[in-house]
Amino acid sequence: MNARTRLAVDIGGTFTDLVLTLPDRALPDRILTSKVLTTHDAPEAAVIAGTTAILAEAGLTGADLDLVIHGTTLATNALIERKGARTALITTAGFRDSLEIAYEHRFEQYDLYMERPAPLVDRDLRLEVPERMAADGSVLLPLDEAALLDLADVLKSQRIEAVAISFLHAYVNADHELRALELLSAALPDVAFTISCQVCREIREYERTSTTVANAYVLPLMGRYLGRMGDGLAGIGVGCPLLLMMSSGGVCTIETARRFPVRLVESGPAGGVILARRIAAQGGYDRALSFDMGGTTAKITLIDDFTPQQSRHFEVARAYRFAKGSGIPVRIPVIDMVEIGAGGGSIARVDALRRIAVGPDSAGSAPGPACYDRGGTAPTVTDADVVLGRIDPDRFAGGKITLRPDKARQAVADGIGVELGMQTREAARGITEIVDETMASAARVHAVENGKDTANRALIAFGGAAPLHAARLAQKLGIRRVIIPVEAGVGSALGFLDAPIAYEVVRTVLIRLSAIDPDLIGTLFRDMRAEAEAVVRLGTPDGHLTETRTAFMRYRGQGHEIAVKLDDVALDPVSLQAAFEAAYERLFGRIIPKLEIEAVTWTLSLAEDTELPAGVEDPPAVNAGASAGTRSIIESATGETVNAAVHARSALPPGAWLDGPAAIIEPGTTTIVPTGMTVRIGGGGELIIEAP
Structure with a gap:
């Protein structure tokens, strides 16, 4: 997607993020970003208002846009809230x-x-x-x-x-x-x-029926929403194509989104993982952990060899936070991630055992955290961060929202401190420690369930709240390097701009390898290719396409399959068996000889051809220069109050380095560097935080 002027829009539970790219202008690859509060009753209202404002800032009109890419949690929220x-x-x-x-x-x-x-x-x-x-x-x-x-x-x-x-x-x-x-x-x-x-x-009757019902359940809602979105954009002069982000990490046309809105579940978080993949490639981090923490939820994804884990099964609205089987299953192509009700707006309380509990419910954008001064009174993670000195009340969201520290202190004191007999600052530290440990526990469980670990990975953190918590999360997970991308506060929207137009087709043809007919499977893949191409060509009529073939196979008698890549594999029994055994041994350390093998499901994914960026060399080290002042911050690990040097991220040149404690401020977020860690500016402008 090489459109000249592009707008990416990500609607989250608290904020709607916008990114406008302006290549070919006086400043090459210029990017403008904005955050506006999400309007839950009419999500498109925030999009139209935000688009109008960011275009005015750029000196453009709606007619100047060449492409709009949109991700939304509307389908997910409708399923969760039963609306x-x-x-x-x-x-x-x-x-x-x-x-x-x-x-x-x-x-x-x-x-x-x-x-x-x-x-x-x-x-x-x-x-x-x-x-x-x-x-x-x-x-x-x-x-x-x-x-x-x-x-x-x-x-x-x-x-x-x-x-x-x-x-x-x-x-x-x-x-x-x-x-x-x-x-x-x-x-x-x-x-x-x-x-x-x-x-x-x-x-699999249950999952197939559940997915069909979920799609029907959100179909009218998404149809009306996309209609209002189209009308709203047209009303401000936007006449370019509108593409929708899918949970698989690709984008689709509005026609596809109208027919299969269930594929938009987790569309916003998928964009963030696409960004993390690019950052991992630029830095050469072949083992990474994507960490996206916004106002409502946190999302964690494993990335190996610059490829995020993929899945064909996802559960929406789990009744029990980490309990598999407690949600609504949908079988769609999805980036495999764990989602936790832990964001800046997550509400803290004292539970029946007199423990601090945080989330999964959120104050959202209305009424929002107490410090927003919009009617919220319950203590939230953002309120705790304000009390701990991590957030500058006058520069939150680029100065568009002025926070009330007194309201934050009152909420934390009334909701946690008085109940537990704790000082307000210690109560705030308790809130942040609980939410950080909740996210760390989820990451550990997710890694173990996939036969992996979190150690020796690079933590790539983005979203409005992630840079505030990333260093402490890394400490809990045994991770020594944290990367904060440029414009991390709107990371998911940035990722939309890298996503290819793509579509995946799935067919179940249950057959033993000994009975495989290569011509039959070849015809199956050709038919699947034709179906996928008919969808993808709606968005990229002439672009080069990359085809990915996968078979889900198992030993006969097993209840579940493993994914076997077939891109360079002949479709004869011997070649398919060799591919299956190689994949099985990688996962389980051994094969089971003399058992029959069968293929259950075949998938073909077709995507607009994209290339990972080349690695970026580290610039020579330079001193960061004088700070813009200091701020009193209470550190999570020790509870000690420290004077952190405050730097504007825009003032730090490539190669600049400094020691913690420090707070690095940008319009969309603030990065906290604890005592004992260092931070430097990489060749791509990213912040690289490292532990000794």
């Missing part, structure tokens, strides 16, 4: 309860009060129709079209806005789903329909 459309599910007779039966296990075995998340569709709106496909795709019972059409009256009477259709074994033979869509969409033209064979053409 989607009134949705019905139509499924094979006898299988209406699959959505509620789920995995048939307890995700918290010893919790007597464990509660499963309620399905998005109530039981009385899960409707059945006589039809049945066999596992091989043959028709056991034809679709009862008369019974299907009878359901149209039920859907009308229940004022249904969206319908999910998921029939048994439709991933093999989609004829019944396609016919049901044809009949019902004609009878109910104002209802939004989603069918499983288009959203998730994969084996």
